[in-house]
Amino acid sequence: MRFPVTFGFESVEPVHYFFEVLAFFVGVRLYYYLKKRTADxxxxxxxxxxxxxxxLGALLGSRIIAALETPSQLFEMTWLTFYQNKTVAGGFFGGLFGVELVKKIIGEKNSSGDLYVIPIIIAVFIGRIGCFFAGITEPTYGIETTFFMGMDLGDGLKRHPTALYEMMFMxxxxxxxxxxxxVELINGDRFKLFMVLYFLYRFGVEFLKPFEPLFFGLSSIHWSALFIFVYYVTFIKRIFKRVSQ
Known part of the structure; x- marks a missing residue:
């Protein structure tokens, strides 16, 4: 396979866009399929x-976290560049707090995330296919490596195929x-578990990608992950206590 993969198009953008749309469509359809079969x-x-x-939270969060991935270019960024740059981790981060804000406004007390877990996993897997095919034209590629899974993603260097790693993790x-x-879990625990596991993965895999530190040698993705760990610290302690019993 030669990267980026264009499938006959002049650029990889139509291919990447196709998988983004497909991921959204499949994720939404799967969510409604599961909702009909669940006592909500x-x-x-x-x-x-x-x-x-x-x-709305995901839309905003994905752009803000992506913008903070390159702090040296922050004040040179146009509104178009700000909108075009996005990151899945930022989308999850912003989506979480968008949901919590809306729930406070409407007075909803029930946890709402468990229904989203499987659709999100499937959607991310599909979306990362487009990132993988995009090679180095999409800022999800890894640093140079001698690891046996290293691939030439379009620049002649063996790099970590981090989009492929994420597909495998999904x-x-x-x-x-x-x-x-x-397994009997408290309503909402599956979503919390997904968030902790996903951000644990992202915290680690970011070290296999070229990144620009935001503070103390860590990128905006690293700091987002750390914030999630702190936000869910009570849940993490409870899960560890249950597992250790």
Whole structure:
């Protein structure tokens, strides 16, 4: 395979865009499929508002975290560049707080995230196919390596195929959540577990990618992950206590 993969197009952008749209479409359809087969404690109108909060939060969060990935260029960034740059981790980060804000406004007390876990995993997997095909034209590639999985992503160097790593991690998460589907957990714990595991992965894999430090040698993705760990510290302690019993 030669990167970037264009499938006959002049550039990789149509290919990447196709997988982004496909990821969104499949994720939404899968969410509604699961919702019909789940006793949802949240009313349809509240669920709609929560979805709006998630999408707006993800839209904003993905752009802000992406912009902070290159702090040296922050004040040279145009609005177009700001909008075009995005990161999945930032989308999850912003989506989480968009949901929490909307729930406070509408007075919804029930946890709302468990229904999203499997659709998110599938959507990320599909979206990363486009990132993988994009090679070095998409800022998800890794640093140069002698690791046996190193690939020439379009610049003649063997690099970590970090988009492929994330696809493999999504398959692991899919298998993991399938295995624990009958485990009794508090409503909302599956989403919290997904967030902790995903950001734990992102914290580690960011060291395999070229990044520009934001503070203390860590990137905006690293700091987002650390914030998530602090935000869910009570949940993490509870899970560790249950596992260790």
């Amino acid at each position: 404690p949240i009313s349809n109108i509240n669920r709609l508002w929560i979805l709006v909060g998630a999408m 398959l692991f998460l899919l298998f993991f959540f399938w295995k624990i589907k009958k």
